[in-house]
Amino acid sequence: MKFKTFAAFVGPSIFLMLLFIAAPLISVFMQSFYVTQPIFETVEVETCTPGFPTQTCVTETKTQPVLGDDGKIVTAVKYVGLESYVNVLEPDRAWAALSALDFRALLTIDFWKALRFTLTFTLVTLPLVIGVGLVIAVTVNNATRMIRGPIIFVSLLPFIITPVIGALSIRWLFIGDGIMTAFLEWWLARDIAMFAQGWTIELLMMFYRVWHVAPFAFVVFYAGLQTVNQDTLESAVIDGASRWERLRYVIIPHLMPLIVFISLIHLMDSYRVFEEIVGFSSQAYRISLQWLTYDLLTPDDSGNRSISRASASAMLTMIGIVVLLVPLLRKTWRDHKGGKV
Amino acid sequence: MSLPKSMQQPMALRLSSAGFLAFWCLLAAFPIFWIAVMSFKDPVDAFASNPLDVVFGPETVATGRGLSIVSIVVGLAALWYTFRLATTTLPRLVKQFSPPHLIVPGWIIGALVFALGFLIVFAGILPPLLSAVNSVLGPIGEPILGLTTEHYSAVWFENAFYENFINSLIITVGVVTVSLTVGTLAGYGLARSGSSLAFWILIIALIFRALPHSVLVAGYLPPFINSAEILRPLLGDAAPTLYGKPWAVIAVLVSINQPFTIWMLRSFFQNIPNELDEAARVDGCTHFQAFRWVIMPVMWPGVITTGLFSFLLAYNDYLVCSLLLDAQNQTMVPAIAGYFNRETTTTDQVEAVAAAVSIIAPLFLLIMIFQRQIVSGLTAGAVKG
Numbered sequence: 136m137k138f139k140t141f142a143a144f145v146g147p148s149i150f151l152m153l154l155f156i157a158a159p160l161i162s163v164f165m166q167s168f169y170v171t172q173p174i175f176e177t178v179e180v181e182t183c184t185p186g187f188p189t190q191t192c193v194t195e196t197k198t199q200p201v202l203g204d205d206g207k208i209v210t211a212v213k214y215v216g217l218e219s220y221v222n223v224l225e226p227d228r229a230w231a232a233l234s235a236l237d238f239r240a241l242l243t244i245d246f247w248k249a250l251r252f253t254l255t256f257t258l259v260t261l262p263l264v265i266g267v268g269l270v271i272a273v274t275v276n277n278a279t280r281m282i283r284g285p286i287i288f289v290s291l292l293p294f295i296i297t298p299v300i301g302a303l304s305i306r307w308l309f310i311g312d313g314i315m316t317a318f319l320e321w322w323l324a325r326d327i328a329m330f331a332q333g334w335t336i337e338l339l340m341m342f343y344r345v346w347h348v349a350p351f352a353f354v355v356f357y358a359g360l361q362t363v364n365q366d367t368l369e370s371a372v373i374d375g376a377s378r379w380e381r382l383r384y385v386i387i388p389h390l391m392p393l394i395v396f397i398s399l400i401h402l403m404d405s406y407r408v409f410e411e412i413v414g415f416s417s418q419a420y421r422i423s424l425q426w427l428t429y430d431l432l433t434p435d436d437s438g439n440r441s442i443s444r445a446s447a448s449a450m451l452t453m454i455g456i457v458v459l460l461v462p463l464l465r466k467t468w469r470d471h472k473g474g475k476v
Numbered sequence: 477m478s479l480p481k482s483m484q485q486p487m488a489l490r491l492s493s494a495g496f497l498a499f500w501c502l503l504a505a506f507p508i509f510w511i512a513v514m515s516f517k518d519p520v521d522a523f524a525s526n527p528l529d530v531v532f533g534p535e536t537v538a539t540g541r542g543l544s545i546v547s548i549v550v551g552l553a554a555l556w557y558t559f560r561l562a563t564t565t566l567p568r569l570v571k572q573f574s575p576p577h578l579i580v581p582g583w584i585i586g587a588l589v590f591a592l593g594f595l596i597v598f599a600g601i602l603p604p605l606l607s608a609v610n611s612v613l614g615p616i617g618e619p620i621l622g623l624t625t626e627h628y629s630a631v632w633f634e635n636a637f638y639e640n641f642i643n644s645l646i647i648t649v650g651v652v653t654v655s656l657t658v659g660t661l662a663g664y665g666l667a668r669s670g671s672s673l674a675f676w677i678l679i680i681a682l683i684f685r686a687l688p689h690s691v692l693v694a695g696y697l698p699p700f701i702n703s704a705e706i707l708r709p710l711l712g713d714a715a716p717t718l719y720g721k722p723w724a725v726i727a728v729l730v731s732i733n734q735p736f737t738i739w740m741l742r743s744f745f746q747n748i749p750n751e752l753d754e755a756a757r758v759d760g761c762t763h764f765q766a767f768r769w770v771i772m773p774v775m776w777p778g779v780i781t782t783g784l785f786s787f788l789l790a791y792n793d794y795l796v797c798s799l800l801l802d803a804q805n806q807t808m809v810p811a812i813a814g815y816f817n818r819e820t821t822t823t824d825q826v827e828a829v830a831a832a833v834s835i836i837a838p839l840f841l842l843i844m845i846f847q848r849q850i851v852s853g854l855t856a857g858a859v860k861g
Contacts, residue, residue, distance in 0.1 A: 138671075140665075140764075141669050141671070144665025145661070145662045145665040145666060147662070148658045149662070151658060151727070152681070155728055155730075156684050159695025160695060162695040162698075163692075166694070166698065270496065275497065277489075278494070288843065288844075289501045289504050291843050293508075295788065295842070295850070297794075297809055297835055299812065300835055304511045307829060308507055308510060314510065314525070318527075346503065354854045358851075358855030407690075409689075409794075413794060413813065426690075428690035428693075428694055429693075429799070432693060432799055440697065449694040452691055453687060460683065464683075
């Protein structure tokens with residue numbers, strides 16, 4: 136295919152990605168070094184109130200924003216260097232907490248709290264998703280053909296429903312005297328309040344994520360199981376391999392590329408954990424990196440968005456995902472150089 | 477088919493795997509089933525701590541709203557018939573009445589007509605008919621299962637949820653259409669070009685897919701809010717403010733979706749043998765004509781699957797819509813958050829549940845109709861590694 140034809144086919148897509156992905160990235164990078172602030176002036180204001188026998192007048196100095204000709208507040212853009220990053224990371228407090236080995240203090244800083252949660256969340260759910268997906272795939276593959284269709288249908292439900300709603304649906308089971316809380320209280324004979332402390336919410340969020348992603352892993356593994364070489368399996372049987380050994384030495388190595396694929400997708404997706412925080416309203420206890428940026432971008436009570444700090448936190452989030460992806464990219468690059476695309 | 481003895485499963489293994497599957501199905505379906513049940517009950521019943529109260533809804537029955545045995549039987553029969561219709565008759569009718577190159581619009585129209593028919597039968601025809609029948613039947617006509625649709629009417633009509641629904645519809649239709657148009661072109665180009673450039677484009681797309689959406693939105697917000705001033709030198713006074721406009725969000729979501737779309741469509745295009753377009757080229761077609769008249773007609777399965785995933789991305793999106801749209805143009809999923817801000821009474825909570833179930837209902841229908849496409853789509857790229 137000639138380059139010109141190739142460009143005509145791929146052009147629109149590249150244009151969109153450059154305009155709406157690459158350009159915003161550059162602009163986020165720039166924004167994180169600048170702060171937009173309203174210009175303030177100090178004026179002396181004399182206010183007089185009616186009084187008897189004379190008016191009471193008070194003169195006070197006031198700081199007020201400068202209004203432009205159009206009646207809007209005049210703002211100035213100022214280069215602040217790494218100040219926004221410092222505001223997000225708070226290195227002094229973080230270092231003090233670290234050197235005192237006081238992790239509680241470290242976790243009072245939003246960014247470190249978010250980083251801690253995001254990484255724990257990603258790393259704990261990863262093996263669970265792969266394990267649960269694999270077990271479902273193997274059992275469905277063993278089941279009779281007739282019930283496979285309905286099982287796949289039911290399994291797809293958690294995967295397909297809107298993540299916020301999925302999280303909400305689990306929240307409603309546990310909140311207050313929700314049906315599951317009532318059941319647990321009856322079973323354990325003690326009072327339970329799932330949403331009164333951080334760690335139970337964190338557990339529920341992880342449970343939700345595994346519930347949501349395991350079907351995806353299941354479907355992919357299930358497709359992989361259809362292509363397992365039956366001859367190899369039979370020869371393993373003849374060699375006297377037990378069921379467990381066949382799984383361990385024949386099936387899992389065959390599925391290895393798929394396990395890597397699922398891990399990658401899961402790594403990308405759970406690093407940007409966000410909907411759980413909205414669904415479980417856990418922001419008072421647990422926040423994620425993406426939620427931190429979202430929160431900074433949301434207008435506060437006076438309608439201001441802290442764009443600069445949001446940009447700094449967005450850049451830091453991005454650095455994190457790039458670090459996680461580097462091993463994969465290096466492997467792809469080596470494969471490409473080896474002529475195996 | 478008889479398996480050799482060594483391949484047969486021992487009884488214990490069969491039982492435990494069947495037990496596990498039953499447990500998994502329960503786990504997968506229960507939360508969704510439960511909120512669906514809750515959404516039809518009085519608040520007292522919906523938040524009762526006794527599960528039987530939630531299911532049967534004694535308070536709801538006490539206020540005179542409920543289903544009798546006859547209604548349940550008729551309703552279940554109607555549901556079963558609907559399911560049969562959706563899985564057998566609907567696909568046949570769509571295939572019969574839509575010309576091959578218009579199969580996707582045919583499906584969309586078919587699904588919409590079907591959903592409308594379902595609503596008319598279940599909300600318009602069945603209730604008055606059954607209440608007339610129940611009143612003559614005596615004891616088996618007495619309501620035993622509490623059921624009220626008042627939360628749904630409160631959500632959809634009093635709280636104007638239909639406006640959010642229309643916004644969601646605009647965004648999803650826009651995203652799916654543009655994504656597929658741009659994506660099929662790029663996917664074809666990338667699949668047929670073995671150059672290094674194509675490889676790098678795919679790798680960069682992979683990195684773009686990993687980016688958290690909040691990073692991108694942080695880049696959009698200032699230019700979008702000030703876009704009228706930025707664009708004025710170029711467009712004059714007609715320069716629009718991009719913030720809050722559905723079409724601006726469509727462009728953003730299409731771009732975010734592009735990396736995934738081109739990866740997926742590329743793997744589908746690679747399954748179509750190269751000889752097909754070579755033959756067309758020998759017959760005198762240009763690359764574009766070969767793409768349009770020879771490749772596209774055999775690409776529909778891939779396009780439908782990718783379209784489904786684009787639909788899910790746009791329909792389920794919370795972050796981009798809630799930050800880039802203003803309150804008047806909000807889509808359904810972020811609008812749910814509004815229910816929590818005014819969640820003061822239990823009635824509000826049940827209304828939030830009803831709104832949530834309303835959002836899920838179309839997705840449920842979607843899996844029912846397109847289950848096979850979703851599964852083949854998930855496995856298409858993955859299995860080949």
